Amino acid sequence: xxxxxxxxxxxxxxxxxxxxxxxxxxxxxxxxxxxxxxxxxxxxxxxxxxxxxxxxxxxxxxxxxxxxxxxxxxxxxxxxxxxxxxxxxxxxxxxxxxxxxxxxxxxxxxxxxxxxxxxxxxxxxxxxxxxxxxxxxxxxxxxxxxxxxxxxxxxxxxxxxxxxxxxxxxxxxxxxxxxxxxxxxxxxxxxxxxxxxxxxxxxxxxxxxxxxxxxxxxxxxxxxxxxxxxxxxxxxxxxxxxxxxxxxxxxxxxxxxxxxxxxxxxxxxxxxxxxxxxxxxxxxxxxxxxxxxxxxxxxxxxxxxxxxxxxxxxxxxxxxxxx
Amino acid sequence: xxxxxxxxxxxxxxxxxxxxxxxxxxxxxxxxxxxxxxxxxxxxxxxxxxxxxxxxxxxxxxxxxxxxxxxxxxxxxxxxxxxxxxxxxxxxxxxxxxxxxxxxxxxxxxxxxxxxxxxxxxxxxxxxxxxxxxxxxxxxxxxxxxxxxxxxxxxxxxxxxxxxxxxxxxxxxxxxxxxxxxxxxxxxxxxxxxxxxxxxxxxxxxxxxxxxxxxxxxxxxxxxxxxxxxxxxxxxxxxxxxxxxxxxxxxxxxxxxxxxxxxxxxxxxxxxxxxxxxxxxxxxxxxxxxxxxxxxxxxxxxxxxxxxxxxxxxxxxxxxxxxxxxxxxxxxxxxxxxxxxxxxxxxxxxxxxxxxxxxxxxxxxxxxxxxxxxxxxxxxxxxxxxxxxxxxxxxxxxxxxxxxxxxxxxxxxxxxxxxxxxxxxxxxxxxxxxxxxxxxxxxxxxxxxxxxxxxxxxxxxxxxxxxxxxxxxxxxxxxxxxxxxxxxxxxxxxxxxxxxxxxxxxxxxxxxxx
Numbered sequence: 024x025x026x027x028x029x030x031x032x033x034x035x036x037x038x039x040x041x042x043x044x045x046x047x048x049x050x051x052x053x054x055x056x057x058x059x060x061x062x063x064x065x066x067x068x069x070x071x072x073x074x075x076x077x078x079x080x081x082x083x084x085x086x087x088x089x090x091x092x093x094x095x096x097x098x099x100x101x102x103x104x105x106x107x108x109x110x111x112x113x114x115x116x117x118x119x120x121x122x123x124x125x126x127x128x129x130x131x132x133x134x135x136x137x138x139x140x141x142x143x144x145x146x147x148x149x150x151x152x153x154x155x156x157x158x159x160x161x162x163x164x165x166x167x168x169x170x171x172x173x174x175x176x177x178x179x180x181x182x183x184x185x186x187x188x189x190x191x192x193x194x195x196x197x198x199x200x201x202x203x204x205x206x207x208x209x210x211x212x213x214x215x216x217x218x219x220x221x222x223x224x225x226x227x228x229x230x231x232x233x234x235x236x237x238x239x240x241x242x243x244x245x246x247x248x249x250x251x252x253x254x255x256x257x258x259x260x261x262x263x264x265x266x267x268x269x270x271x272x273x274x275x276x277x278x279x280x281x282x283x284x285x286x287x288x289x290x291x292x293x294x295x296x297x298x299x300x301x302x303x304x305x306x307x308x309x310x311x312x313x314x315x316x317x318x319x320x321x322x323x324x325x326x327x328x329x330x331x332x333x334x335x336x337x338x339x340x341x342x343x344x345x346x
Numbered sequence: 347x348x349x350x351x352x353x354x355x356x357x358x359x360x361x362x363x364x365x366x367x368x369x370x371x372x373x374x375x376x377x378x379x380x381x382x383x384x385x386x387x388x389x390x391x392x393x394x395x396x397x398x399x400x401x402x403x404x405x406x407x408x409x410x411x412x413x414x415x416x417x418x419x420x421x422x423x424x425x426x427x428x429x430x431x432x433x434x435x436x437x438x439x440x441x442x443x444x445x446x447x448x449x450x451x452x453x454x455x456x457x458x459x460x461x462x463x464x465x466x467x468x469x470x471x472x473x474x475x476x477x478x479x480x481x482x483x484x485x486x487x488x489x490x491x492x493x494x495x496x497x498x499x500x501x502x503x504x505x506x507x508x509x510x511x512x513x514x515x516x517x518x519x520x521x522x523x524x525x526x527x528x529x530x531x532x533x534x535x536x537x538x539x540x541x542x543x544x545x546x547x548x549x550x551x552x553x554x555x556x557x558x559x560x561x562x563x564x565x566x567x568x569x570x571x572x573x574x575x576x577x578x579x580x581x582x583x584x585x586x587x588x589x590x591x592x593x594x595x596x597x598x599x600x601x602x603x604x605x606x607x608x609x610x611x612x613x614x615x616x617x618x619x620x621x622x623x624x625x626x627x628x629x630x631x632x633x634x635x636x637x638x639x640x641x642x643x644x645x646x647x648x649x650x651x652x653x654x655x656x657x658x659x660x661x662x663x664x665x666x667x668x669x670x671x672x673x674x675x676x677x678x679x680x681x682x683x684x685x686x687x688x689x690x691x692x693x694x695x696x697x698x699x700x701x702x703x704x705x706x707x708x709x710x711x712x713x714x715x716x717x718x719x720x721x722x723x724x725x726x727x728x729x730x731x732x733x734x735x736x737x738x739x740x741x742x743x744x745x746x747x748x749x750x751x752x753x754x755x756x757x758x759x760x761x762x763x764x765x766x767x768x769x770x771x772x773x774x775x776x777x778x779x780x781x782x783x784x785x786x787x788x789x790x791x792x793x794x795x796x797x798x799x800x801x802x803x804x805x806x807x808x809x810x811x812x813x814x815x816x817x818x819x820x821x822x823x824x825x826x827x828x829x830x831x832x833x834x835x836x837x838x839x840x841x842x843x844x845x846x847x848x849x850x851x852x853x854x855x856x857x858x859x860x
Contacts, residue, residue, distance in 0.1 A: 197459055199452045206438045206449055213436035217450035217500075218421045 032293055036172035041292075043173070043181055044247060046285025048073070048256070050184040051239035053263035053281045054191050055232030057274060060267055061195065062228035063208035067123035068108050070260025071130030072233050073240030076101040078134040080241040081153040081251040082141060090154030094241060101237025102230055104130070109229040113222045127260070135253050148251040155249045156180060156241070178246040180238055185278075187235065192274035204228055236260065262312055269315045280315070287311035348412060349373035350508060350539050351397060356406035358392050366392035367403070368563040374508070379530060379540045381550040381571070384560035385583055385638055385806070390543050393560070394510050397541075398430045399423035410508075429501020430510040433517075435493050437485045443496050444468040444481040447503050471499055476532045490617075491522035495529070502538075509533065510541045515549060516640065517617065527553045545583070545638050547576040547846050559583055576848045577839075584808060584842040594792045597816040600629030603769050603800035604650075604681075609659035609669075611645055611824075619645045620824045623659070625860040627769060632791065632801040634815030634833065637845050639806045642824035644686060647773045647804055651683040652676040653691070663769060677706055680768030684758055684775050686804070692758045695747040699739060700728035702746050703761050731760040736786065752783030759787055763794060770794055773804045788814060808838055808845075819860070820844035827851065829859040 032038055052069040059066040066072075076097040084093025108126055112119040135145055142150045156179045165175035195201035206214040207224045215221050239259065244251045262284055269283070270276030287308040294304045351374040358367040366389045374380045384390050395401040396408065399417030408415050410426050417423045420430070437446050444464045445452075453463040468481040477495040485493060494514060501509055511530075515523045530540055530553060542554060550557050551571060558568040559582040566582045604627040611620040620642045627633050637643055648654035650661060652673040661669040663679045677683075685691035693702050704724055707713050712723050728742030735756045739749060746754055755775070762770060772791060776784040791814060795801045805811050811818060815833040819826050820841060828844035828851045830836045843849040 193458075198457065199454060199459060202441075202445065202452060202459065203450070206441065209438045209440060210436065213438055213446075214449070216420045216436050218424070219450050 033290065036169050038289065038293065039173045040177065042282065042286050042289045043177060045289050046282045047181045047184045048239045048242040048247070048259050049263050049266060049281035049284055050188065050278050051180070051242065052232075052236040052260055053266040053270070053277045054184075054187055054274065055235035055239075056264045056267045057270070057272060057277050058191065058195070058204070058235075059225075059228045059232045060264075060272060061208045062204045062225045063211060064109075064112060064119050064225040064229065065264070066105060066108065066229055066232045066236075067120055067264065068104065068126040068130075068260075069232065069236045069239075069263055070256055070258065071123075071127040072101045072104050072236040073243070073256045073260050074130045074134055074254070075104055076237035076240035077244035077255060078137065078148075078240075078251050080237075081148050081151060081244045081249075082137075084154030084245065085148070085151035088154075090156055090245070093154050093245065094156065097241045097245075098234060098237045101233040101240065103233070105229045105233025105236075106226075109226045112229075113226055131254060134251070138251065138253065146253055151251075153245055153249040153251070156246050178242075180242040180246050183238060187238075188274050188278045191235075195274065200224075200227075236263075239263070262308070265312050265316055269319050271319075283315065284308055284312060347376055349409075350376040350411055351541075352407075352409040353393070353397070354407040354409065356393065356396060356408075357404045358389075358396065358401065359404045366563055367396075370406070370560070370563070370565050372558055372565060372568075374539060374541060375556070376539050377534060377537060378555040379534055379542055379553055381542045381544060381554035381557040382560065383543075383545055383547065383550055383557060383579065383583060385545060388560040388583075389563040390560055391512065394430065394512060394541070394543060397423065398428060398510060424501075424504050424506070427505060427507040428510065429498075429504060429506030429508070431494065431497040431501065431512065431514060433512045435497055437493060437496060439484075439486040441485060442481065443479050443483050443485060443488065443492075446485055446496055447471075447481075447499050449500075451504065467503070468499070471503055475499070475502060475529070475536065477529050489522075490517050491525060494518070494522075494526065498529070498533075507537070508539045508541070510543070512543045513545075514542070515544065515546065523549070545846070547579050547848065550574075550579065551576060576846070577843065580842040580846050580848060581839055584838055584845070592788055592792060592813045594814075595796055597632075597795070598630045598798075599816075600798060600800075602626050603629050603664060604802075605660075605662045606650070607660040607662075609646070609649065609661065610657045611642075611649060611654075612657045613645075618824060620649070620656075623821075623824070623826055625819060625826065625829075627800045627802055629768070629800045630795060630798050631816040632795045632803050632814050634803045634805070634811035634818045635821055636805075636808055636811045636818055636841050637821035641821045641845075643804045643821055644773070646821075647683075647686065647771055647802075650676075650802075651681065651685075651771060674706075677765070682706075682762040682765050682767035682770050684755075684762050684770070684772040686773035686777070688754060688758055693746050693754060696745050698743045699732070699737065699746055699749070699757055700724050700742040702757055703727055703731055703742075703764075706761060706765055727764070731757075731764060735760040735763075735790075752779035755779050755783060755787060759790055763790060767794075767799055769800045769802065771802045771804075774806060775803070776805070776807070776810060808841065812836070812838060812841070817859075822847035822850075826856065826860070829856045831859045 052073055056066060056069055079100040080093045080097030083096035084090050104126060108122055111117045111122040138148060139145045142148055144150065158176050158178045159182055161175045165171040195205065203214065203219045204224050207219060207221050211221045240256060243255050266280040266284060267277050269280035291304045291307040295301055353370055353372040356367050356370040359365050370393060372393065382390050392401060396403050399420045399422045415426060438449065447468050448464045453460045465481045472479050477499055479492055479495050479499065485496065498509065514526060518526060534540060544550060554571045556568060557571050557574055559566040559579060561583060607624050609620055609623040613619050623646065635643055645654060649656045652671050652675065655670050659669065660667065663681055666679050668676045668679050689695065704713050704727065708719055713720055731737065732739060732742055737756045737760065738753050746757060775787050775791065791801060803811060803814055812833060818830045818833045818836065820828045822845060827847060
């Protein structure tokens, strides 16, 4: 396949639809990462939560025959894990990074172990018939040329990712609880003296992040594929955290950053058909992540320097006016 | 009228054994501005934290408006109508002024924030009390004066009748200070009561109705401000019962070792911390800096030792410029430093005693052998230091964290003295260590000076400065206010007047003596 064929395929509706599909398991955990980051106790166990929920969802839906029960169980497992993390960090006062790493390792090994116990296979859940969440076709929109093919017919989690981004932004910026959460993250002492319970606020943030990340995990195993594979989240829980910072710690910014990473991922799939070593192509999403973060940080520093300079200038002036 | 706040026989003993308040009786009348003064460590802040519910008294009663209260958190105190403006502001930087004021009690409309109402209420309360703020400005972008007004409005928004202001002028420019005083008077006119913590006597005289002086955890006295003078208050603040005696032979002043020229430092918030500071230090003398803490001494030492960049000025050690050099370069020029905060700047707590003894010399012979460290030499130095400086430990390989405070300080003293310095800068060298260790450190300082080292001593303990120094300079608000070439002939009352900025020698008077 030649280069211009690849180029043309990138601008096709099918490709853009696949970008949205691939971005979804980044957007959902990234929203969770955003909320916890703003609360001051960043959840780095997103990866483990996604993996656990992906596994639980497949297993429960396969044994119960109900997609709904599978999703419910997947969510419950994600929330439970973040509760455990919160309990370790907030109640027992362990370092949240260490507790998070422990959970990630446990989730990797634990899912493989249980997979083996249940199916006798250490690689994937082929022998289980997982449920699949439904796709949504929207009568009017699907008839719009191009756009209809991009956004209609996506599975329910894609829609959920956008709806939840909207809800999260309302929660964070339009409700007292979200305001308290942001205050706790920025200056816990200030919040505490104003009667806001710092630990409870952080726990709630962690539980919400577990809820969101669990959907990310199930997107992988119950929508994108209908099978659980070992380590199938492949670092998405961490890339999601990168998206939070790249997105300027804002809900819609985070969504866009996650889509950028999704785009890089989708691109690497497309370029796989070119005669470039596949190992090189597969590094694209990660290189994009690193580049994006470097650029973001440089910009942040420049903004900070500027603000500091302005502040000093202003202050020197007010001092001069006294003398 | 009965007092609005009454503290009866308050004792506060911290878990580490420090007794911050010893039987304090303190009462505040409704509608007055009551100044609470005392040196650092006199127990002012502890007392206010007790009123504000952040600390619980070990013993004693807190009575607010006639009712005995037991506050478990500041929330309880807020509910009882008490508000406090802390020295370091408790604001959320990315929030707007209005958002900060209503934080925790946001007005809502059908579950969502009502931002307009928050702004309206901010404007209303700001106009009522004459505290000018911009409701929609982001706190990060407003100046310190306005931040302080936001803090006061926060307390008022929660219905505070009693306002505690903890050293409110420490961060303000003179103009902002005047604005604050106007605002305080207006608050009192509207029936509020203000407790004003400070150690600036000028401000006490200017703004307060009554004043209470604390010293070493005890109340020295409460009197109407009209009956007080700055001199009488200064005596009450710094007066000491015993002056310790240190045996020392007369000083043999040698050549000039360090010259500090027109040093100025403006900090990140734009405040001038050091202003045109110049002095010299000579071999064979101890130069003491006397001053209430927070008047620029800490920054001065940090700049002199390379821990902090200066804004302008010059500093020479034996004619070699050392300003804005790295701490290692400064040390290589012959300066050693006993830092004020030994746990952060003085020692690596998890490293061994021996390792701590060589951190300033591991990179040069005889401790460096090829690419690695000669551990035989290190062990030898360790054993010698432990013996000579009486560090109580079975083994130099043990972590420093295993030592008591006094012995930790001995490790620092051993390191700084064995580096054979030309100039020794000792900041609070005996703070928080036991009597025996204190005596030892003082003796060693005198010994160094007698052996011909130039010594700069910065201490919050006036008795220490007076008994050890040969020459004393006083600092107030980042400036040198006086120099006393013969430390033995000056009284603490006299020093107190200069330390608190009441008296000030002229530049011409000081020039010869610095």
